[in-house]
Amino acid sequence: xxxxxxxxxxxxxxxxxxxxxxxxxxxxxxxxxxxxxxxxxxxxxxxxxxxxxxxxxxxxxxxxxxxxxxxxxxxxxxxxxxxxxxxxxxxxxxxxxxxxxxxxxxxxxxxxxxxxxxxxxxxxxxxxxxxxxxxxxxxxxxxxxxxxxxxxxxxxxxxxxxxxxxxxxxxxxxxxxxxxxxxxxxxxxxxxxxxxxxxxxxxxxxxxxxxxxxxxxxxxxxxxxxxxxxxxxxxxxxxxxxxxxxxxxxxxxxxxx
Amino acid sequence: xxxxxxxxxxxxxxxxxxxxxxxxxxxxxxxxxxxxxxxxxxxxxxxxxxxxxxxxxxxxxxxxxxxxxxxxxxxxxxxxxxxxxxxxxxxxxxxxxxxxxxxxxxxxxxxxxxxxxxxxxxxxxxxxxxxxxxxxxxxxxxxxxxxxxxxxxxxxxxxxxxxxxxxxxxxxxxxxxxxxxxxxxxxxxxxxxxxxxxxxxxxxxxxxxxxxxxxxxxxx
Numbered sequence: 001x002x003x004x005x006x007x008x009x010x011x012x013x014x015x016x017x018x019x020x021x022x023x024x025x026x027x028x029x030x031x032x033x034x035x036x037x038x039x040x041x042x043x044x045x046x047x048x049x050x051x052x053x054x055x056x057x058x059x060x061x062x063x064x065x066x067x068x069x070x071x072x073x074x075x076x077x078x079x080x081x082x083x084x085x086x087x088x089x090x091x092x093x094x095x096x097x098x099x100x101x102x103x104x105x106x107x108x109x110x111x112x113x114x115x116x117x118x119x120x121x122x123x124x125x126x127x128x129x130x131x132x133x134x135x136x137x138x139x140x141x142x143x144x145x146x147x148x149x150x151x152x153x154x155x156x157x158x159x160x161x162x163x164x165x166x167x168x169x170x171x172x173x174x175x176x177x178x179x180x181x182x183x184x185x186x187x188x189x190x191x192x193x194x195x196x197x198x199x200x201x202x203x204x205x206x207x208x209x210x211x212x213x214x215x216x217x218x219x220x221x222x223x224x225x226x227x228x229x230x231x232x233x234x235x236x237x238x239x240x241x242x243x244x245x246x247x248x249x250x251x252x253x254x255x256x257x
Numbered sequence: 258x259x260x261x262x263x264x265x266x267x268x269x270x271x272x273x274x275x276x277x278x279x280x281x282x283x284x285x286x287x288x289x290x291x292x293x294x295x296x297x298x299x300x301x302x303x304x305x306x307x308x309x310x311x312x313x314x315x316x317x318x319x320x321x322x323x324x325x326x327x328x329x330x331x332x333x334x335x336x337x338x339x340x341x342x343x344x345x346x347x348x349x350x351x352x353x354x355x356x357x358x359x360x361x362x363x364x365x366x367x368x369x370x371x372x373x374x375x376x377x378x379x380x381x382x383x384x385x386x387x388x389x390x391x392x393x394x395x396x397x398x399x400x401x402x403x404x405x406x407x408x409x410x411x412x413x414x415x416x417x418x419x420x421x422x423x424x425x426x427x428x429x430x431x432x433x434x435x436x437x438x439x440x441x442x443x444x445x446x447x448x449x450x451x452x453x454x455x456x457x458x459x460x461x462x463x464x465x466x467x468x469x470x471x472x473x474x475x476x477x
Contacts, residue, residue, distance in 0.1 A: 059442040084444075130338050136425060139442035164342045164424030167438075175424065179323040180341040 022228040023050040027061040027069075029077035029215070030170040031102060031142070031187040034194065035248035036075065039241045046235075049228055057168040059139045065090060065220050072229040075217045077102065077169070078141035082218035092219040092226055097233045100242075100250035102213035103188040104145050105202040107176055114183065116203035121153045123183060123203070129162065133175035133184035136165040141213050142172070146185035148210040176200070188249030215250065259452065261428055262436035269344070269432060270412040273351040277359040277408045278401075280352075285363030285404075286389060307357050311417025318350050318422050342424035347432070350418045355408040362407065366400020367393055402470050410463040414456065 028036050033055050040051040054061075054071070061074055062081040066088070076082050079098065086095040106123055108114050114123045124132060135143030143165065150156045166172030169187045176184035177199055191202040217236065219229045235241055242252055288300055306314060322341040323329045332340050340346040370393050378388040394401065416434040423430035425439070433456060440449035 057442065059444070062444075063441065131342055131424070133424070136439065136442075138439050139444075164426060167420055167425070167442075171421075174319070175341075178319050179325050179329075180319060180339050180422075181424075 021048045021050060022225050023052065024072035024223075024225050024228050024232060025052040025054065025070075026073045026075065026229075026232070027054045027056070027065070027071040028075035029058045029061075030055045030168050031077050031189045032075055032215075033170070035189060035245050035250065038244050038248075039236060040232075042240070042244075043232055043235050047231070049231075051232060057140070065222070068222060069220075070222045070224055071220055072223040072225055073217055073219050073233060075099070075215065077213070077215055079214040079216040080141075082216045085218055085220065090221050092221050092223060095218060097217040097237065098214055098253040099217055099233075099236050100215050100245045100253055102142065102145075102215055103207060103249055103251065104142060104149060104185055104205050104210065104213070105188050105191045106205060107173070107184050107186045107191050107196070107200050107202045108182070109177060109179060109200040110198075112182065112200070116201055120203060121149075121155065121205065124150075124155055124159050126183075129159075129182045131164050131175075131181040132159055132162045133164050133166055133172045133181035135169045135172045135185075136167060140166075140168055142169045142185070142187050145210040145213050149185070149205050152209040192247075192249050214253070259431075259433070259436045262431050262433045263452070263455070265428060265431065266413050266433040269347055269351060270409045272348055273355055273412045274359070274405050274409040276348070276352060277355060278405055281356070281359035281363050281404060281408075282394075285360045285367055286393075288360065288364045289367035303360050304357050306354050311354070311415075312421065314350070314354060315418040315421025318346075318353075318418065322346060322422060341422050342426060342430060344429055346422055347419060347430055350422050351412045351415060354415060354418050355411045358407040358411045359404040362400045362404035363397070366397035366403075369400075370396045399470050403467050406463055406467050406470075410460055413463075414460065 026036070026040070036053060040053055043049070044051055058076040058078050058081050061069070061071070062076070062085065065071060065074060065085060074082065074085070079096070082091065082096055085091045106116055106121070108116060108123070113128050114126050116123055119126065123129070134146040137143035137147040147156070150159065164175060164181055166175055169190060172184055173186050173190050173196060175181040176186070177196060185205070186202070188202070188204065190196055217233055219226055219233065223229050246252065284303065288296065288303070319341060320326055321328050322332070322339055324333055324339060329339060340349060374392055374396070375388055378392050379385075383391070414434060415432070416438070419430065419432050419435055420438070423432070423435065425431050425435055433452060437449050437452050437456070440446075440452065
C-alpha cells in the first residue's frame with residue numbers, strides 16, 4: 001500500500017515536471033542558413049522541441065522586431081543590431097549571446113582564369129575582372145569587412161568602379177555564382193556550404209585586414225517562449241554546436257560581452 | 258534624400274516608356290484586331306509580368322544576362338561586358354516588366370474605336386497604316402496616355418527586378434526604390450521617409466493624371 005502511494009506521488013511529480021514539446025521561431029542572418037539549420041536539427045532531436053527558422057537580412061529582422069515582430073530569438077550577422085535592441089529595451093536579459101565571428105573570402109566560379117592561391121588579393125586586379133560583387137557596406141557587415149579589406153590592401157581606388165553591391169551576402173554570392181560578376185568577396189560560411197562548395201574556389205582574406213565580424217543573438221522582449229529560446233541559445237554555445245559552426249567557417253567568439 | 262537616385266529613376270522611366278510606346282503600338286494593334294485563333298497565347302505572354310513575382314523575372318534575367326546563357330554570351334561577344342549591372346540592362350528588364358502596363362490600355366482603347374470609322378477610311382482607299390495613324394490613334398488618345406503614364410509610374414516604382422540584376426551602383430543602377438530600401442536597412446528612417454514621401458506624391462500625381470484624362474476633365 002505504501003509503495004503504491006509512493007509510486008503515485010512519484011508519477012504525479014514526473015507528470016508536473018513533464019512539459020509538452022515547445023516551438024520557437026528564430027530569425028537568423030542568411031550567412032547562418034546551413035550552420036543553424038543543422039544545429040536546430042540536432043537540438044530538435046535532443047530535446048523534442050521544434051525550431052522554426054526564418055533566414056534573411058539582419059537589418060530587416062531588426063526593423064521587424066522593433067515594430068513588434070514576435071521572434072523568439074534573433075541571430076544577427078552584425079552585433080550592432082542586437083546591441084541596439086538591447087539599448088532600446090527590446091531585448092530580454094541576459095542580453096547578448098556572441099556565438100561566433102565570421103570570415104570573408106575571395107571567391108571565383110569554376111572555369112575562372114584566376115588562380116586564387118597564387119594571386120591572393122591581387123586577383124581583383126586581374127584583366128578578366130569587370131565586376132566585383134560585395135555585400136552592401138551601408139548595412140551588411142560582410143560588405144563593411146570587404147571594404148575594410150580592400151582599403152588595407154590599398155585596392156579601394158583601383159577597383160572602386162568595378163564594385164556591384166548585393167543586398168545581403170547570399171545575393172552577393174548569387175551575382176558571382178551566376179557568372180555576372182567575375183569575382184566576389186563572400187562569407188566563408190557560404191563558400192564552404194553545400195550549394196557553393198563545388199561551384200568555385202575560395203581564398204581566405206587575412207583576418208588582420210578587416211575588423212571582427214561578430215555575430216550575436218538576442219531574445220526579444222516580445223518572444224513567446226523565452227525559456228525555450230534561452231535553452232536553444234545555450235545549446236548554440238555548447239562544444240557540439242560550436243563544432244558545427246566551425247565546420248561552416250565561423251570562428252568561436254573571441255570575447256564575452 | 259538622394260537626388261541622384263531619383264534622377265536615375267526618372268531617366269529610366271522616361272526611356273522605358275518611350276521605347277514601350279514604340280513597340281507597344283504595333284503589339285496592341287495586333288492584339289486588338291488580329292483574328293488568329295491562338296492570339297490568346299500572345300495575350301497571356303504579354304500579361305505574364307503582371308502575375309509573375311519580380312523574383313522570377315529577376316532570376317531569369319540574371320541567368321539570361323550571365324555568360325552561361327547563349328543570349329548573355331552573344332551580348333558579351335558584341336559589347337565586351339555583360340548586360341547585368343548596367344543601365345541598358347535595367348532598361349531591358351523594365352521593358353519586359355512594364356510591357357503589359359503599356360499594351361493592355363493601348364489594346365483596350367484600339368478595340369473601343371468605332372469600327373465603322375475604320376471601315377469608312379478603308380472604303381475611301383486609305384491604307385491601313387494611315388488609317389491607324391489618322392483614325393485609330395487620335396480616337397485612342399486617352400488609352401495611349403494611360404498606357405504611357407502607367408508604364409512610367411510602374412518603372413519608377415520598380416524594385417525587385419532592379420535589385421536582382423542591378424547591383425546597386427550609384428548613378429548607374431541605384432534607383433530611387435533601391436535607395437529607399439538601403440536607407441531603411443541602414444536605419445536612416447528620416448531620410449527614407451523623405452524620399453518615400455516624394456515618391457508617394459509623384460505616384461499620386463501620376464495616377465491623378467491618368468484618371469483625369471480618362472474622365473475627360475480637360476478637353477484635349
